Amino acid sequence: MISHAAPTRRPIHPPQVDASLFPYHPGSLLSASDLSLDGVSQILIRATALENQDPLVRDRILAKRRVALLFYESSTRTRTSFELAAKGLGADTTLVSSLSSSIEKGESLKDTGLTLRALGAEAIILRHNSSGAPWLLEAATRLPVLNAGDGMHEHPTQALLDLRTILAHLRPGVDTVTAETLAGVTVTIVGDILHSRVARSNMLLLPRMGARVLLCGPKELLPELAAKAGPGIAIERDFDAALRQSQAVMMLRIQAERLAGLQLDLEQYKAAFQLTGPRLAAHAPTALVLHPGPIIRGLEITAGVADGPQSVILEQVKNGVAIRMAVVERALTATGTGGRA
């Protein structure tokens, strides 16, 4: 046997990750980090323009173009607003949901996507219970794919509509964003961060405009390594202390369907993290209150706060239609880089 040499300590330069091929299509929106700041601005500008446009004129922008909504999970806001957005631009939409299609018979995501493409779909809006499913669908179909929520991963249009809502109140009139637009703004995201795609998309998007994102929740729902997901993210487990620093607070539902056996003491949870009228008045009397929905009244938020003057929850829903009009339009018209990062 050849004897082993003394331990070597020479510099090691291992192979690097290849530059991303994704998204393949310039109209796709898979992750909030796909977009450059310029791309974000274009979407915000188009959202406002489309919202203000005469519906009879707007109707011609995507007249008779075909958009498929492929939903593997239930949804009220996202599905309806994507559908209204596409129809508002004149597109034909078709909904395929896992419970009333051949998905129930075991058809794969790839085959479902190829079938929709063969039926003439020019873009697919996908909600799926598995993280990363939109990457698979895009690779299989090469169509523009809009991620309408994938597992515990991302929900980029939600982050864009949250951004639009926050800007409308804290930076009125601003629709061209830069790296400083939200400087000095702290947005606290509270609750079940671990399972939240809304939290992940916002964590990736808002700090790029200078915002600080504070994450708040119990260890079971907010692991320490969440703070390492990107720049501008910190953890503050004391809800009151987080509120005192916040210009906006985003409440999240506990995702019972993804807890995977995790047991939580809900009374303890409410005592520490429920947003109540007195708590809001004491620590953040002027902060915006956001919630991506669905709300579980009496759990993460009280009815009084949800319906109160600081709540912008229904504005978020309304902004969802405008943002999704801009994103659907981009999906079917994007050329070049499409404002990719």
Add this chain to the structure above:
Amino acid sequence: MTALVIRGGQLIDPAAGVDALKDILLKDGRVAEIAAPGKLKQANGAEVLDATGLTVAPGLIDMHVHLREPGQGYKETIASGTAAAAAGGFTAVAAMPNTVPVNDSPEITRWMLAPERGAAIRVFPIAAATRGSKGEAINDFAALKSAGAVAVTDDGHPILKDNIMRETLAAAARVGLSVIQHAEDTRLTQGASMNLGPMSFKLGLRGMPPEAESGMVERDIRLVTELRDARVHLHVAHTSTAAALAAVRQARRSGLRVTCEVAPHHFLLTEEHVGFYNTHYKMNPPLRSAADRDAMIEAILDGVVDAIATDHAPHAVHEKEVEFENAPNGVTGLETALGLCLRWLHREWKMPLGRVLSLLSPQPAALLNLKGRGTLTVGSFADVVVFDPKAEWIYRAREAKSKSRNTPFDGWTMQGKVRWTISEGRIAYQSDNA
């Protein structure tokens, strides 16, 4: 059987300490004569392979492959898997028992070894340690050994219970078999599909903590220590974490017979590669952090790692073209191991060629106690690989000999092109330009 002469090549036989130009005569499945160029005495009438400018080495030995037979011939067969192995320069592979049914009996072991399987090179079955790999009832190791098994493992279904693992180590030692452990505390990895860390959080995938591996290695080493039996040999499969390597290093210092292997994907890739949910980067153990990957390279260079093993794990295209968390674990590796080891360990990280080959042949031969293999001296098996150590080539998965295409190395540049693979005196593979 016809005789073969390999003429004019650079013979590198690390186990024998040889690195010189030699002619080699292979006859009746064995090495018959080795001599300086042109000096063979008994070569009359033998077919001649001109190895001028090429390296001649003991055939490579992969101690960790999944050949999928019996039961999953749509992924790979013993014939296709060994053809892939021969193309990669391997003359022997040790086949894991997670077949359907599990190879936990002398009958299945013998079935795998039957000539009807059409193996291109030598297959050495590794039998299941427990009945059905369920971690409860220990198999009859003596019977498995006489049927041809070279080690025991419940690969993929690690033995969690202390008493069962202790008894497995003791029983295997009594019959002279090694115990190979896929170190994973599966109680900590339920539903997980990649390494636990900032990347898994960002990707929204459940993660396997590094401690699930290192904790199991530490537990196994404690059991080996307690047994106080010098015959006990624990081999840690596909080591992927710095902490597990540290435990192996420590055990070795204490004089225990604890060895380990590392797969090429674990010394070349990291969890960052999972970024676009490509299932060709999904395997178990998963790709780890950059610090873990660097620890693999260091441990290979400084000699703590005993073998490079591929964990060749073929899966059909339709099985991998699914959502990341639903995809099966595993990547192929037999056709890329040599090319990656020469390209990175040898060329990039300056590991001497003899030491690289040592990790790929004599050292795994010793770990599995394969007599007469891993070296080329007169009388040893005529298991030989002849390759051009300088040749660069691009690996294309679609041209693979394996039935499956699930590799993360499609399109990568390889170094070292196999010209001939000779298994017990027969040419098992030759490249097109030979």
